[in-house]
Amino acid sequence: MIKKITTPLTSQVARSLRAGDQVLISGTIYTGRDAAHRRLVEMLDRQEPLPFDVTDAIIYYVGPTPTPPGAVFGSGGPTTSGRMDAYAPRLLALGLRGMIGKGYRSSQVVEAMKANDGVYFGAIGGAGAVIGASVKKCEIIAFEDLGPEAIRRLEVEDFPAVVVIDHEGNNLYEQGRQAYLDSLAK
Amino acid sequence: MREINVNLITQTIASLCRSTCTDLPQDVYDRLKEARAAEKGGMAQKTLDILIENADISKQKKIPICQDTGMACIWLKVGQEVHFVGGDLNEAIQQGVRQGYEEGYLRKSIVYDPVFDRVNTQDNTPAMITYEIVPGDKIEITLAPKGFGSENMSQIRMLKPSDGVEGIKSFVLNVVESAGANACPPMVIGVGIGGNFDKVALLAKQAMMAPIEAHHPDKRYADLEDELLERINQLGIGPAGFGGGTTALALHIETAPTHIAGMPVAVAICCHVSRHEKVIL
Numbered sequence: 460m461i462k463k464i465t466t467p468l469t470s471q472v473a474r475s476l477r478a479g480d481q482v483l484i485s486g487t488i489y490t491g492r493d494a495a496h497r498r499l500v501e502m503l504d505r506q507e508p509l510p511f512d513v514t515d516a517i518i519y520y521v522g523p524t525p526t527p528p529g530a531v532f533g534s535g536g537p538t539t540s541g542r543m544d545a546y547a548p549r550l551l552a553l554g555l556r557g558m559i560g561k562g563y564r565s566s567q568v569v570e571a572m573k574a575n576d577g578v579y580f581g582a583i584g585g586a587g588a589v590i591g592a593s594v595k596k597c598e599i600i601a602f603e604d605l606g607p608e609a610i611r612r613l614e615v616e617d618f619p620a621v622v623v624i625d626h627e628g629n630n631l632y633e634q635g636r637q638a639y640l641d642s643l644a645k
Numbered sequence: 646m647r648e649i650n651v652n653l654i655t656q657t658i659a660s661l662c663r664s665t666c667t668d669l670p671q672d673v674y675d676r677l678k679e680a681r682a683a684e685k686g687g688m689a690q691k692t693l694d695i696l697i698e699n700a701d702i703s704k705q706k707k708i709p710i711c712q713d714t715g716m717a718c719i720w721l722k723v724g725q726e727v728h729f730v731g732g733d734l735n736e737a738i739q740q741g742v743r744q745g746y747e748e749g750y751l752r753k754s755i756v757y758d759p760v761f762d763r764v765n766t767q768d769n770t771p772a773m774i775t776y777e778i779v780p781g782d783k784i785e786i787t788l789a790p791k792g793f794g795s796e797n798m799s800q801i802r803m804l805k806p807s808d809g810v811e812g813i814k815s816f817v818l819n820v821v822e823s824a825g826a827n828a829c830p831p832m833v834i835g836v837g838i839g840g841n842f843d844k845v846a847l848l849a850k851q852a853m854m855a856p857i858e859a860h861h862p863d864k865r866y867a868d869l870e871d872e873l874l875e876r877i878n879q880l881g882i883g884p885a886g887f888g889g890g891t892t893a894l895a896l897h898i899e900t901a902p903t904h905i906a907g908m909p910v911a912v913a914i915c916c917h918v919s920r921h922e923k924v925i926l
Contacts, residue, residue, distance in 0.1 A: 476827025479688075484718035494763065524752040533750060539794045539827050557859075561794075561885070562827035572804060581926040583692055583885050584829035585864070585918045586699040588708040599649050606765050607752050609710075621887065635688060640683065642789050 461545040463617075466558040467515035470576040476622045482580065483617040488559070490611040492538050495544040495602055496505035503549060510601035510610060513550055517557035519582075522607035523591065531615075532594035534587030537561040540579070545567050551575045581623035581631070593618040612642050615620055647782040648730050649926065651737035654786075657924060658741025658772075661788040662717060663749035665920040666709045669700045673674060673833070673894065673919045674859040680884075680891040694829075696884070696917060711918045714751040715790030717742045717772035717885035718850070726782035728844070735774065743768040771834025775847065788855060789921035795832065795914045798824035801846055804908040811837065812911055814873065820912040821877050821893065826886025829916035831894045834858075834877070837911040839901040848899040854896040854921045866898045886915075894919075 464472055465596070466486030476482070489511055499509055503634060518541050524533035536585040540560030547558060548571035556577060582590055597616035602608050624633045648770045677700070681693040703710040717736060731737075746753055746769040755770065756763040779785075804812050817836055824832065835853025837845040860867040874896040883889025894917060903909060 522712060522752060522754070524712050524714060525750045527750045533752075534703075534712040536712055537715065539797065540828060563825065575728065581826075581887070583695050585710040585711045585916050586695050588702045588706070588710060589695055589699045591708065591712075592702075596907075607754065607769065608765075616864065631888075634887050635883060635886070637879040637888075639689075639883060639888040639890065643879070643881075 466517055468517055468578070469515055470540070470556065473556050473576045473578045473626055476578055476625055478622050478625045478631040478634060480622040482620050482622060484517065484580070484620060485616050485618070486626040488519050488613050488618070489600075489614060490521050490523070491518045492520050492522050492608050493542055494605050494608040495541050495610050498602055500546045500549055511612065514554035515556045517559060518550070518555060519613070520558065520560035521545050523585070523611075524607075526597065530598045531539055535585055535591040535594065536587035537582040540564060547571065551577045553558060563632065564624060569624060573628050574627060576626045578622060578626060580620040582618075582620045590619065646722075646726050646728050649784065650731040651729050651734050652731055652735045655741040656742065656787055657786055657926065658719065658738055658788065659693065659745035659748065661786070662742060662745025662751060662790065664666065665790055665922045667703045667707045667753050669704070669710055671921065673917070674700055676857050676894045677706055677917065678799065679725050680894060682892060684889055687889075688887040689883045689899040691730045692884035692887060692889075693891065708748065709751060710920070711792060711916070712752055713754065713766065713792035713794060714746070715792045715920070716755060716796075717746075717769060718789045718791050719772050720775045720777070720787040722777045722779045722785040724781035724783045725778050726741050727784060738774055739770045739772060739902075742770050742772045747868040761769075768770060775914060784926045785923060786919060786926065787923045792918065794917040795824070795828040797874075798828040798914045799849070799912060801842065801911045802910065803842065803869060804910050806906070806908050808908060810869065812908075813869075814876075816910055817873055818876060818880075819911055820914070822880055822882070824914050825882050828914050829918070830882055830886060832916070833894050833915040833919045834896040835915070836873070836896065836898045836911040837913070838898060838908070839903040840909060841904070841907075842909060844901060845909035845911040846913070848901055849911035852899040853913040853915050853919070857895045859872045859897060861900070863900075866900060868897050870896050885886055
């Protein structure tokens with residue numbers, strides 16, 4: 460079964476999601492990757508307000524291709540999440556609820572997710588054309604000088620993702636692999 | 646002697662940048678379909694379905710397959726009878742990349758300084774260029790836009806001769822297992838063995854771009870390719886890391902003579918978007 464979820468992603472909805480759930484996300488999400496995360500954390504260090512409210516928000520780790528004329532968005536699949544591990548716990552502590560990316564997370568991130576009802580969604584790496592089609596509106600809201608790394612506010616409809624790590628720390632990467640290995644042993 | 650105007654190089658490179666980012670090589674596409682048919686179901690099949698659909702849409706609508714349109718890696722085999730005219734060859738190549746990435750609405754992902762400033766060069770230059778001089782009066786250009794999700798997972802190890810073939814196997818399996826979901830599996834893997842520290846990385850990259858069905862001409866290495874691919878696909882990582890029997894689509898080995906004291910091994914990891922195209926001028 461595929462679960463439809465709408466942003467903002469409340470703690471209540473986050474707690475209902477389990478590793479392995481397929482979801483379609485609709486509503487507002489924000490893009491942010493390496494350089495943008497570094498700047499967000501530097502702003503927090505200087506006690507400046509962030510360019511968007513992270514409470515119950517979802518950040519998508521992506522640097523899209525430039526939007527061609529007549530299109531809303533270019534190609535935009537997930538980037539490797541582990542590079543944001545150094546910054547994610549600070550944002551989770553402020554109320555960030557969801558992260559969309561691909562690949563493994565550190566134990567510090569998982570602990571911060573468990574403490575703050577966070578959810579880590581996986582999107583399919585290298586499926587940039589398919590995923591990009593779910594973006595209906597795109598606007599740069601901060602750090603325009605960073606080009607592909609600028610923070611964008613996206614309006615998405617049925618953005619396809621899978622819960623990889625849930626708020627209890629259950630992990631699809633471990634479970635999916637084990638299930639396959641068990642199927643071989645039978 | 647044959648004169649070639651460097652403008653032709655610029656135009657060729659620009660066109661390759663655009664086509665490689667939207668058209669998945671047919672052999673990679675076919676292997677994705679075979680892998681889809683071989684999976685038992687669930688997330689693995691569904692993920693491969695999406696990757697196949699994605700490749701179809703990209704080709705049809707000329708939308709980049711992946712948003713990481715990579716660092717432009719270019720290999721030039723230049724016939725020694727060729728004389729370049731009309732300008733600086735290096736600059737002509739960079740101009741081709743500049744043009745191709747701009748015209749193709751491809752992402753510019755290169756920063757000037759690796760450590761301190763990390764400011765984007767805004768035009769995806771410089772490209773990484775490798776030249777080779779060969780007999781004849783032709784030029785062979787291979788362009789591979791290399792994404793860094795998988796590039797970051799590649800490794801080199803200077804093994805000892807006494808580590809033997811078992812040492813190579815355990816190193817390769819280790820690299821692939823730690824790459825896992827980060828490298829956007831199913832991966833395409835190139836293994837370089839021999840040469841020296843820098844040569845072995847080049848061998849691995851060449852192996853990574855070999856046709857999917859190709860095998861090493863020496864049966865011992867060809868068997869090693871088959872064994873490694875089989876063992877990698879038994880790791881269970883699967884498409885997107887969600888579990889399954891397709892962790893890699895192909896594994897190729899390139900070898901070269903080496904020093905009496907050494908056995909360098911490099912493992913170049915590419916994601917399933919194994920983009921590369923070759924033209925001969």
